[in-house]
Amino acid sequence: MRRIRAAVTGAVTLSLALTASACGGSADAGGGQAKKTLTYWASNQGSSLEVDKEVLRPELDRFERETGITVRLEVVPWSDLLNRILTATTSGQGPDVLNIGNTWSASLQASGALLPWDEKNFGAIGGKERFVESALGSTGTPGQDPAAVPLYSMAYALYYNKKMFQDAGIDEPPTTWDEVVAAGKKISKDGKWGIGVEGSNLSNNIHQVFALGKQHGADFFTPDGKADFTSDGAVAAVKQYVDLMAADEIVAPGNAEYAQNQSLSDFAKGRTAMVLWQTPSQTFAAQGMTAGEWGVVPAPVPSGTPGQGAQTNSMVAGINMAVFKNTKNLDGALKFVKFMTSDAEQITLNKTYGSVPPVKSALTDSAFSDPSLKVIRDTLAASAAALPQVPEESQFETVVGTAVKELFADAAAGRPVTTDSVRAKLEKAQQQMPKK
Missing domain, CATH: 3.40.190.10 (Periplasmic binding protein-like II)
Structure with a gap:
């Protein structure tokens, strides 16, 4: 795509x-x-x-x-x-x-x-x-x-590997992002990782940063349909997502190149403990993972209680x-x-x-x-x-999804991912959108 x-x-x-x-x-x-x-x-x-x-x-x-x-x-x-x-x-x-x-x-x-x-x-x-x-x-x-x-x-939800959680001494699945990071750090060692991402999948990148954007008060478009990719909320959302690899170190650097459901394969094979995905039970079964091996909870939000506004946890x-x-x-x-x-x-x-x-x-x-x-x-x-229902939505997925992909590549290569570098990538993406 x-x-x-x-x-x-x-x-x-x-x-x-x-x-x-x-x-x-x-x-x-x-x-x-x-x-x-x-x-x-x-x-x-x-x-x-x-x-x-x-x-x-x-x-x-x-x-x-x-x-x-x-x-x-x-x-x-x-x-x-x-x-x-x-x-x-x-x-x-x-x-x-x-x-x-x-x-x-x-x-x-x-x-x-x-x-x-x-x-x-x-x-x-x-x-x-x-x-x-x-x-x-x-x-x-x-x-x-x-x-x-x-x-x-x-819709997206957070799927977790029950055995990996048990082995790490984690009694309850995470419901907040702080809990996701804490659990991920307990698990991320000896070749195992906390959570998987599809760093080169532009659409998936958009889906995740859109929900995080809502949690930071950003919509990526103004009410009259103009691109608004560089607001503080949008920058914070993108940085939080990439920081799962860059700062929190709970995502394997190789995930920066994933684009074809490889994170699901890693999850099914016990290489990562969590994954955000849309109704993947059929995929897990196809890879030999039984229903009893995984659990599911709503995707995380700041308060732990999903809802509207800052508690939005998925795109439709x-x-x-x-x-x-x-x-x-x-x-x-x-x-x-x-x-x-x-x-x-x-x-x-x-x-x-x-x-x-x-x-x-x-x-x-x-x-x-x-x-x-x-x-x-x-x-x-x-x-x-719902993702922004604007004629330019698909181009939004391309340019912002690419910005996130490039930031994951920076993180995987050990290059710093800062608020300024995130804002610069999003500014470049916004310049590629049609002028209104």
Whole structure:
């Protein structure tokens, strides 16, 4: 995903807006075949593309039996998905329905390429009121009709290795950042480390410093949408995150190069004791870690009690489902979105993927009463905040995520990470944003 982020603000805003009329690739000119087929690009939610196909195919077959509409499925890796969306709009060979990361909603909305979810379109899938409010907060620019509807909801939590905590004499999992550092220092010796990070993963960097920014009173954008990366709160948030390696020394220097879930692998193999992640239970199991070996608590906040404002502990993570505005099979696309957001499908798919439903009536199902999922539900309900819903959000992820990556590289190399050096990196990032 990193290699395409820089193109988002310019390419998404311009290319999609200019070529949206080319979309709707599953239809023929007369519309006959269009009524019977849909093309769907699904995001990679499972441990592999093949796993996703195995999960989704039976559900899509069920939809075909109910409606007579065949769904042509392609599971697209996250590293390719946004670039594929851009290419589709210029080539005219695009899907009817697709998954998008919820942080892309405002950027893609600004292009005009996606179907607006007005009252009529929401009515076709059962109404806007079916969805959890926090999930709707990441579907587009406030005050406009959403560009997508929520499909899977996730949030960050702190996962910890029970045995490593026991061996270090730590009786309770940490709930504050001071406790995280204290626990990490007890564990960080003899080749083991306190907590893992993905220092070269731009999106993950943003997710973590955004929550820390909220805890320091920073939003990274002003109310009128201007970049505000150099405020004291923003600088403090970035420095606190990088200092887990630079000053606290509870993160292995090699984590500065991690970008592809290596921190999860280290956690599963007992090399690090803690990790901040989104619903990774499926990943742990895929690497041979049993449910009894790990525990989960809400991501830390200064007071130890998550909430709003300075007690925000996660961004609202998740996947949205969008429809290209110029699909030749709008009726079929709406039927498919209704199917995928139905209670039955929400329960089946979110249970399988370890996420939680953004549909209120499905969220109350007993399948999501597990203590590990309760942490996610509670976080989304009370202490998560949506990333800035501005057209430049994706460029924000690129430039600030890169600044954090470079600061981790400095820390790994033993170069000092100071308030001044952090501010300088963030000033450079802000200069790369569009002027308003």
